[in-house]
Amino acid sequence: MARFIFITGGVVSSLGKGLCSAALGALLQARGFKVRLRKLDPYLNVDPGTMSPTQHGEVYVTDDGAETDLDLGHYERFTGVPGRKSDNVTTGQIYSKVIARERRGDYLGATVQVIPHVTDAIKEFVLGDIDDEDFIVCEIGGTVGDIEGLPFLEAIRQLGNELGRERALFIHLTLLPYIKTAGELKTKPTQHSVKELQSVGIRPEVLVCRTEQPIDEGERRKIALFCNLRPEAVIQALDVDSIYAVPRAYHEEGLDTEVCRHFGLDVKEPDLTVWDGVVERVRQPDGEVTIGVVGKYTSLIDSYKSLAEALTHGGIANNVKVKINWLDSEIFEEDGAIQHLEDVHGILVPGGFGERGSEGKIKAAGFARERQVPYFGICFGMQMAVIEAARSLAGFPGAGSSEFGTPKDPIVGLLTEWTRGNRVERRDNDSELGGTMRLGAYSCILRDGSRVLDIYGEREITERHRHRYEVNINYREALERSGLTFSGLSPDGELPEIVELADHPWFIGVQFHPELKSKPFDPHPLFTAFIKAAVEQSRLM
Template sequence: QVIPHVIDEIKDTISEAARLSDNNPKTAAASNADICIVEIGGTVGDIESLPFLEAIRQYRHDHGRENTLFVHLTLIVQTSEMKTKPTQHSVGKLREIGIQPDILICRTSEMLTDKVRSKISLFTNVPENSVINGLDVDLVYEAPLMFHQQELDNTILTYLQIWTGSPKLQPWVDLIDSYKNPRDEVDIAFIGKYVAHRDSYESLNEALLHGGIANRLKVNLHYVDSELLTEKNVLSQLEKMDGVLVAPGFGERGTEGKIAAIKIARTKNIPFFGICLGMQMAIVEFARNVVGIEGANSGESRPDHPENVIDLMPEQEGQEETGGTMRLGSQTTILEKGTRIEKIYNKTTISERHRHRYEVMNYFVPRFEEAGLTVSGRHPERNLVETIELAEHPWFIGCQYHPELQSKPLKPHP
């Protein structure tokens, strides 16, 4: 039953997440988290969200008001004036469920006036100093500074009776300054098959933004649909680019366009970076056009062919049900000393996240290396190819893993 079984499971999950705050069961006992943040998406009143709202209502009952804080995000509609009625109704719906927000964050395109803030406070029963302006900003990383200016951090800590020192916000100030005042800009061709839906590459988009900010560069991404790339039109789309990124993906669709782009990057000395499928297609392109394996391809595009330089890992062969069978999660890679990738990381042992079924076939690697390709990183136990590069190229690197998943705004990765 939804009550109590589903509700209890949700509450237990929250408690477990707080206990395992570092996501490592081995060190759970040493966890020292002060706050566990739980986000409940959707819209108040949706059927889907009701069990979760009931769970947090009970959670406050179980743990006390002094140990729980409800922050509600609302939208202030802007026409000729600010409309507060949707916010009033949203809070009213929450109160019907048994939840009284302690803080309101009101998304707006303009600053709330004192009159509007007072009106919201009156009809939602939220203190005026807890009605926070969530002003639209150019860059989401401006939000911490905006909330600090309204003392949201101090309001939360006071409510929860947590005492701490002043926040160290100078790195965020520097980050925003770097973003708004770049010293130069670069144009990157972003080659992918899902570019019509750019949120599909959100981690990559953000990682490139992080890298640009760290180097005080504006990164202009030029999204190119790999399905539309051909040998005839690829040069015109890439010749003015400062770099080419071939993004991850699955399936045969768009692979020939990626291969065409990689060939231009390699032969025209345009800096290249291939991730996951991007690296695999770099191997295919090199095999075809440098090594001379004319039929080189991936088993994902053409199964059971002797010239597949990319194919299923042994444990994947014969799998009829593919759900939950990928090589997934953090894996160790040993980097070759003196390679470009080793200099980037400044260490020889790294751990990166993976998500794939296909791998470079080691049978072909000696021929690749003889032709000038360097296998610069391998898995220490299974000898799988993890990174490649071309020493004679200004910048040509591919990796099987997803480095973008570890990038942070104040700590680009690697």
């Protein structure tokens, strides 16, 4: 019988509920439990797929094709448990479901209300699609007091009563601000946050306090007294130098111990050897490489959260520190700006949408090709590399993408039909933007003798996609004559998945998003190989 842990947040956003949930999941795993992590998002969008990355951060894609919150990436990286569509729900999805039921007459003429109909739909989500997990960790997005989050808080309050104390636990994450001029931590914001939570009927049994300074015993007792907790249930969460040090830090503060105590579980101490090894490699690298990431959403680094972590994982695999130079692709459309790439050991052009900055990405790919600098193009980054090769090597000066208009040679075009399992998916220019891309895990067949076959070590791979445009297979022959090898194709041979340059130290473009499957304890092979090539490049400079 699954136990449920509900994690809420207060005072301010971005305190790290996602990391707290992921780290707790990892700790419970290390104690021998099977876990699943879920995110309840209060915003009205159906999913984050149509949100600007500079507002919401990256869109994380699951194997089954869900566009989800970036916190699901944290969950996977810390636990290795693949996320599913059923692990992220939004207010938009809940209300869409309720309204659809009302239109069908499922409510038998009843007046449809937030309570019980909306809250029942939320509870269905929380309790649904569960296998044999021991723990379901549910993070509630936003902060206590947000009007959008009230139905979710009411739903988990009801679940707390229905499941009982033996199957439900409430954890509240809050902030203890340090006032430098006064030289002390302030507990009042936390007290007010807990009071706000209690006003909707939820009493947190564990309080996780983010803080820059250690909490002394007097302050701990004061917080416990005012928040109706045992002092041991007030967990200090100091800043750490690596997110992968969070599981160890939380364990030493007693978070997982309190969870086990609440549920009356007498189990072994967690084995954190893997996490200690990861942190040791992060803290004590043998060297450093610099990777230039040429993107269009660099004003908010969370736009590339999984990418940044995957590069770190590649560094862990090679025992080096990866320094990332975030470069706005638009600057490369100016004369002389290419000098920003002179000192990097590798160039990565990530995914993206729209024409803005595309010519800068093409120039970055050209620089990498001409200067023999390791190049890694992901999704849009692969498409721009193919356009650059078509213009510079294959004799198509008018090469471009139909995403931006009507080029003379549409090297990249709208993907209108593809196969998913036994079903043919079709789209056109009039299709809705949300959820209409090629999404989720698809197979790819690697070419014999290719670099990527050596990297993966197996001929058929599966990777996650999120794109609406595709390299035009009709230009394959001309491009391959120019030296650009199509080294990975869809099983039917119709969709280009991977390209590479044979006469280059390391030049690979992929249509999928390998960063979504990389983990600190299991770095993705492409990122491992890319950072290895960057290490070799650093020795030549």
